Amino acid sequence: MSRLALLLALLLGSAPAGAAVLERSVEHTRCGALIASARHELAEARLDGEEARVDLDARAWRLDEPAVYRRAGDEWVSEERHRVGDGAVRVRIALAPDAGRFVADVLPEPGGDFALAVAQYLPGLALPCRAQGRIVLAPEPGSGRSAASAAAVHALVRRATEQLYDQHFAAAEAGLLEAERLDPRSDTVRWMRARVAYLEGEALPASDRAGRLAAFERAERLADEAVELAPEHGEGWLWRGIARGRITTTQAGVRRALDVLRGERGPRWVAHCFERAIALDPEYVHFGFSAAADARAGAAQLYRLLPDGAWARPVIGVARDLDRAVALAREALAIQPARIEYAKELGVALLCRAATQGGDLAEAQRVLRGARELPVRTPYERTDRRHVRELLASAPAAACGYSRDAWDAGTLVAGVTP
Numbered sequence: 068m069s070r071l072a073l074l075l076a077l078l079l080g081s082a083p084a085g086a087a088v089l090e091r092s093v094e095h096t097r098c099g100a101l102i103a104s105a106r107h108e109l110a111e112a113r114l115d116g117e118e119a120r121v122d123l124d125a126r127a128w129r130l131d132e133p134a135v136y137r138r139a140g141d142e143w144v145s146e147e148r149h150r151v152g153d154g155a156v157r158v159r160i161a162l163a164p165d166a167g168r169f170v171a172d173v174l175p176e177p178g179g180d181f182a183l184a185v186a187q188y189l190p191g192l193a194l195p196c197r198a199q200g201r202i203v204l205a206p207e208p209g210s211g212r213s214a215a216s217a218a219a220v221h222a223l224v225r226r227a228t229e230q231l232y233d234q235h236f237a238a239a240e241a242g243l244l245e246a247e248r249l250d251p252r253s254d255t256v257r258w259m260r261a262r263v264a265y266l267e268g269e270a271l272p273a274s275d276r277a278g279r280l281a282a283f284e285r286a287e288r289l290a291d292e293a294v295e296l297a298p299e300h301g302e303g304w305l306w307r308g309i310a311r312g313r314i315t316t317t318q319a320g321v322r323r324a325l326d327v328l329r330g331e332r333g334p335r336w337v338a339h340c341f342e343r344a345i346a347l348d349p350e351y352v353h354f355g356f357s358a359a360a361d362a363r364a365g366a367a368q369l370y371r372l373l374p375d376g377a378w379a380r381p382v383i384g385v386a387r388d389l390d391r392a393v394a395l396a397r398e399a400l401a402i403q404p405a406r407i408e409y410a411k412e413l414g415v416a417l418l419c420r421a422a423t424q425g426g427d428l429a430e431a432q433r434v435l436r437g438a439r440e441l442p443v444r445t446p447y448e449r450t451d452r453r454h455v456r457e458l459l460a461s462a463p464a465a466a467c468g469y470s471r472d473a474w475d476a477g478t479l480v481a482g483v484t485p
Contacts, residue, residue: 086110086209089122089162091169094200099191102131102171102198109136109204112214120162121214126255127224128353130158131171131198134221141165150229151188151354152444153179164204171198180444187442188354190405220246224259228353236267254297261289261306268313273472280317286310301349305362308340312369316472334373335384341366345395355406363399364409367392371416372468375423389420407451410438415458418466428463435459447471 089109096102107124114121114135120143125132133145143162148155155176162169175181175194185194223246227239240263247256268282287310293303311332341362349358373379375387396413403409417431438455454474458466 085206086123087204087206090203090205092201093198096196096198096200097193098171098173098196098198099189101173101189101192101196104200105132107132108207108210108212110209110212110214110217112218114215114218121218123210123212123214123217125217125221126350127221128228128351130156130173131160133158133160134218136160136162147225148176150232152181152184154181154184156194162202164202167201167203169200169202173197183442183444184354187405187444216249220250220253220256223249224255227259227263231263231266234266234270236263236270239263252296254293254300254303257289257293257296258302258306261286261293261303261310264289265306265310265313268317276317280314283310283313283317287314299347301344301347301362302351302358304340304347305344305349305358305365308337308344308362308365308369311337311340312365316470333383334369338366338369338385341369355403357402360399360402360406360409363395363402364412367395367399367412367416368470370395371419372470389416389424389426392416393420393426405441407438407441407443407448407455410434410441411451411455411458414438414455415466415469418458418463422463422467431463431466432459 087109088106090106092104093102105124107122110121110123112119112121114137118138120136122132122134122136125134127134130147130149133147136143136145138144139161141163143164144159146157146159148157155178157174157176158171159174160169160171173194173196175185185192223242227242227246230236230239230242240260243256243260243263247253247260250256264282264286268279268286271278271282273279286306290303290306290310293300294307297303315337344358344362345366349362351358370388370392373385373387374383379386393413393416396409396416400406400409400413414431414435417426417434418428420426421428421431435455435458439452439459441452443449443452450471454469454471457474458469
């Protein structure tokens, strides 16, 4: 039986015997933002027949927030392995409540393209690294949440994230459905499922329009549920905007798309979804992926691709705004400076502005030349690098209608960053 299955089988009936608030303050670190200060609820539980502490507020995508700590002498220790490219990093966090201290170590397990992935996902960070600081454990009545369910949901979400590395969509969806059964009010599980559906659609051939459209529509329904459950969280709003944009680009080209978008979920609605996500500052960050940056990049592309005629705003509610597109693309790239997708979008927005409004063409070309040198690993990123080279060789005006999925086909469509 797998470790995850054993966890589910043995723990679902257990209940916390007590709870406390754990406050962790980082004092010294060589790990950058990988290890951060936090304040979470910690509950007692018995897992696999052993005494444990469960972090009820742990976010499964963060390396420094494990769900389960087990006793090791006078300490409580958690150790997890997280995939990075074809390798992994192992994160070990030890809590010493009596001393009021913690130590976190991030250790590399190189393999395959590990060095390239680290350069892309963790720029400027040398591994192994260590962070340490102070902890305060204060007993409190607690929220009454189930420690066993929290640990199981955390493990399921982590497993689904790992499965997406290899495009095991069915397995990821099955695990998230189990997590949803355990925590039916979780908006996190809903937008994670929306992400799975979206990635499944993107993995289908461009010729399979029906299959892609069904996947994107499923992503939109799940994102709607996430927003309904937690309208104050930005991730649901982000996936709403992404899904609707991809539904539109899958249905038709730009002229037909504008007809489609005149409806209730038109371009103004899509822009609103992205702007809500930006304003709510979504917290999802996992290696090379950031919801906050994705919201900005998606909105930047939308504002660039929208029509700029005087008729646009009265008819469809929003119009091209290249200044906004450039500003948002700059913000996205500042959040994740090694992401070629964001550097490409900034360069494209600058090219379009230079061609139509007399902007700085030299800056646009400088940004694209910088994008050309960024590390790439995935098929999407290799396509981005090729497109960057082609954009540098093309007339600047061609950038105004650029989108990744339409460039090779030679058609201009409105949409958001895949």
